[in-house]
Amino acid sequence: MNGRIVRLTYVATALIAVLVVMTTYWQTWAAAGLADRQDNSVKRVAEFSIDRGLIFSFEPRKRLARNLEREIEGKTLFFRRYPQGELAAHVVGYSTVGRSRTGLERSLNDYLTGATGNLSSLVDKALDELRGKPVRGSDVVTTLSLEGQRVALEQLSARCGAVFAFDPRNGKVKVMASAPSFDPNLAEERFGRISRITADCSPAAPLLNRASAGLYVPGSTFKVVTASAALESGEYTPDSSFFDPGYCTVYGKRVNNFDTTSPFGTITLENALAYSVNSVFCNIGLELGAKAILAQARRFGFYERPPLETPADERAPSGLYRDGRLYTPAQDSDVDAGRMAFGQERMLVTAQQMAMVAGAIGVGGRLMEPQVVERVVRPGGRAVFDPEPKLIRRAVSEETADAVARMMRLAVERGTGTTAQISGYSIGGKTGTGETGVPGSNITWFIAFAGRDEESPPELAIAVVLEEQSGTGGSTAAPIARAVMEAILRSTENP
């Protein structure tokens, strides 16, 4: 019987050996994946014993997130407080015991808890743990202009919408505001008050970051993309002339201009953009075809999640949508290219994406990666993350960019965007009024870039979007863009 018992011994020890192997698997290989899961409340609560890194605005340097120490059952815990309240709520997000984190609190959690970094910062952390001292996380300095955030939210006031502004030369994000905003200090214990927030739209959805995750009909702002595609095709120049009868015919149906009462007659491409003439872009769209325009849109970053340090699910890719999903037409005939060319036809975009379009046009076609983190520093002051400006790609040739930029300047000088003028600055912009199908409830837009003069590259690119508006982009969104741009530009003027 002994041979059999020896075999049983092998089986019995093998069973326990399997347990050792699987424990190793969960505690080493799988641990990082489990730590990233949003429902991992064990990890989340455990991290409250870490002296979490602070989060700062760039200018003025103010704390956007700080810690409140509290002793609970002999343990020092660090709870989050947000001194600036709703000013930067969507970018910073919140870190609470009871709910999954959002914003930078979530995406930069590893830095804020000191879990990543270079070797010496990990050694620091291990030493702190051994001494029984609370682990100190790294601080995050954002690129945000607190004044810009304040003006943007003040201008949006009760309206629902978003402002996204960044420096198109290096990608640094100055303003990322979404209205209605919320006070992240309420997220832990008085979340009900956040969910009861109301605004001039429904649902108010205060937690949604409309600047990067709000998808809207682009309206005429998309004409910037169409104009770029037209010039890049080589078949058009800014001086190409068109005849505008006040409408264009798509599949035998008339598609009207915004104002059909006064057709422009013979008009150049340049003026068609400045005055936002639908029929001209409709005909260009029919001529170029949907796929050519979408190819240009892709070069501007459509159909990919726009890069930023915030969590991926707080950013939405722009493009054609069908049944709530991104959709790529297989053939030109699948999409109404005429209507798409002036920003209708199931095209949905984010404010961040449209600011990227305006910025790339402003700086000669170079599409820069937006970055909202200036750097991440260890408590001692050493930087553990110090991002360099990054070129995504060239969206259009320099000639095309300069030509479209000229058209956009024309739009602000004497076209549809005159309400955005700022004395002493050269602004190029494009208005947009997207129809949602509900009369008197439009999506209004203004996208722009602003520099000191026509020669120097613009310092700022901006996109403003508003929901449920009865006016036009020029009358509603452009003044907001103007106020925000002025606040930021004036603050960077030589003191």
Place this chain on the structure above:
Amino acid sequence: MSARSRELVGLVLAGLIAGVALASVAIARDAEVTAGAASYGALFLALYVAAHVVVRRTVPFADGALLPLAAVLTAFGLSLNYRLDADDGARQALWVVIGVGVLAATLVVLRRDYRVLESYRYLFGVAAVALLLLPSVPGLGERVNGVRLWVHAGPLQFQPGELAKICLILFLAGYLREKREVLAQGRLKDFGPLLVIWGAAMLVIVQTNDLGSALLAFGIFLAMLYAATGRALYVGAGLALFLAGAGALYNALDRVQERVTIWLHPWTDEPVYCALNGQMELRQDCASYQLVKSLYSIANGGFGGTGIGRGTFTSTDGSELVPYLRTDFIYSAIAQELGLIGASALLLCFMLFVVRGMRVALRAQDGFSKLLAAGLTFGFALQTFIIVGGVLRVVPLTGITLPFVSYGGTSIVANFLLLALLLLVSNRASAPR
């Protein structure tokens, strides 16, 4: 050094481990080693030294490693239970005292010849089935988590499954020793008993929904049948029958189905129907909540663990993050606080216990003793595998206890009984003639 001297050295080491672990809990809780906490380690050592004295008197030639290994395992269990809840830790300590008492009583009563137990084999067989089915008797059984495991009789409550296991092994050791030549011929009519026991295992699943106990009992049966007859065919046929039966029950019983679904797909990206509240929820927030939270607890331990007393088991407001931590999921508490190093050390203790137990079986001279020791040891290993494997998502999770470690009186007492029987067999095998 004699076996008894080695045992004493081992017990002192176990006492040291218990003392350090309990002091760590006290430091984590009160930031100092209180006099009370320090005395716990000494009391622990005193208890086991008392057990050692009884062992020395009754079974002087028994294996010297088994008692210290059991002591180390109870040290893990006691300190973790004390850390999770001081009152439960005290109760657990009381149960360990009772367990050691049962060990001593068993040794004293059966010191001359434990093989009298063989003549009561059918009584044990009936008792095993009766005990397994007891929780499904109306008025006695209580459902915890949809599984009938507990029996209430007045203020007393116990889990009969643990005792049933030992009765079953005693029955099988006697029955198989008697019938093994006949069974070894492999005639078709001899499959009768196998079918009967298979039927009983299935009945247990249907009656109590307790997949774990049924699997454990059936696994012990197959292992002992193999040891007795040496016919792999029986094992193959038995496994096939069990899988077929479990497969049939999978389709028939929602409970079994749910366990398997949780095991295979604990996380979902889309909300699925949640039977607990009737709404659409992510599975990790509903049916697989316990398993997933326990895995998070294990993963949070990492390589070195958080340290005893510094693990995260409750939220900042004191609400529980990992359910059933002291019983079913004690292993995930250990894995978090002691890390991979500590959890592996615990598993190695189990492995050593198993190896020593099987050595007892190898050295025993008569068939009954061999089968008894092999059955007890294999059952011990399989039980460890089923519960820890369930927690680690190796097999579907079923609620059985981790021997010597989980909180619970019946489990502790039953395992000390198991230890006593192994010591008795070991003593007889090594005694000079």
